[in-house]
Amino acid sequence: xxxxxxxxxxxxxxxxxxxxxxxxxxxxxxxxxFWYRQYSGKSPELIMFIxxxxxxxxxxxTAQLNKAxxxxxxxxRDSQPSDSATYLCAVDGGGADGLTFGKGTHxxxxx
Amino acid sequence: xxxxxxxxSHQVTQMGQEVILRCVPISxxxxxxxxxxxxxxxxxxxVSFYNNEISEKSEIFDDQFSVERPDGSNFTxxxxxxxxxxxxxxxxxxxxxxxxNQPQHFGDGTRLSIL
Numbered sequence: 001x002x003x004x005x006x007x008x009x010x011x012x013x014x015x016x017x018x019x020x021x022x023x024x025x026x027x028x029x030x031x032x033x034f035w036y037r038q039y040s041g042k043s044p045e046l047i048m049f050i051x052x053x054x055x056x057x058x059x060x061x062t063a064q065l066n067k068a069x070x071x072x073x074x075x076x077r078d079s080q081p082s083d084s085a086t087y088l089c090a091v092d093g094g095g096a097d098g099l100t101f102g103k104g105t106h107x108x109x110x111x
Numbered sequence: 112x113x114x115x116x117x118x119x120s121h122q123v124t125q126m127g128q129e130v131i132l133r134c135v136p137i138s139x140x141x142x143x144x145x146x147x148x149x150x151x152x153x154x155x156x157x158v159s160f161y162n163n164e165i166s167e168k169s170e171i172f173d174d175q176f177s178v179e180r181p182d183g184s185n186f187t188x189x190x191x192x193x194x195x196x197x198x199x200x201x202x203x204x205x206x207x208x209x210x211x212n213q214p215q216h217f218g219d220g221t222r223l224s225i226l
Contacts, residue, residue: 032214034214034215036217042219042220043200043202043217043218043219043220044154044202044217045217046214046215046216046217049212049214051212088154090154094209097156097159097167098144098146098156098157098158098159098167098169099146099154099156099215100156101153101154101155102153103152103153104153
């Protein structure tokens with residue numbers, strides 16, 4: 001049984017600060033890792049994906065992957081109130097397997 | 112930007128009735144997926160579809176569920192005899208391929224309410 005664990009929060013961060021979201025996964029064979037943002041009542045929206053160990057930056061977002069520790073994180077720099085949402089970590093085992101999602105971390109950016 | 116479209120946005124159905132949820136994947140995508148999200152819970156994989164057949168399915172995807180690509184653009188999920196516990200958001204997703212750099216893109220979802 002593949003598991004993806006996230007702290008459900010809420011995680012409260014002041015506007016302009018760095019928000020750090022974490023995720024661990026159980027299946028060592030996992031190949032690709034995704035961060036989706038989900039506003040209440042809406043669908044998951046892809047933020048970033050990463051499949052190599054290390055950091056990957058895209059604008060204000062940085063994804064970090066450590067396969068040895070089975071750990072993925074997402075950093076959001078210069079947090080804005082519009083970043084307030086639930087952030088879903090998802091893991092792909094490869095092939096046409098579906099994604100395994102965590103329960104998500106509820107992020108609140110305080111103005 | 113191309114997007115996955117789903118219809119209807121909200122479907123209300125009596126328990127025991129059949130329901131069909133529709134999706135139009137992104138046009139150059141080859142892999143299609145259905146997920147569901149029960150209120151307050153995590154997104155759960157149901158089924159993946161490629162080359163006109165099911166590639167993978169989860170334990171949730173039992174005999175009451177079926178998928179079909181009836182024409183070149185639509186991808187449907189049918190629930191044969193709905194139960195109260197089928198009430199959820201159903202998301203369709205598609206991807207170009209299954210390589211690591213070909214992520215899945217989600218539609219806006221259909222909210223299914225079983226009475």
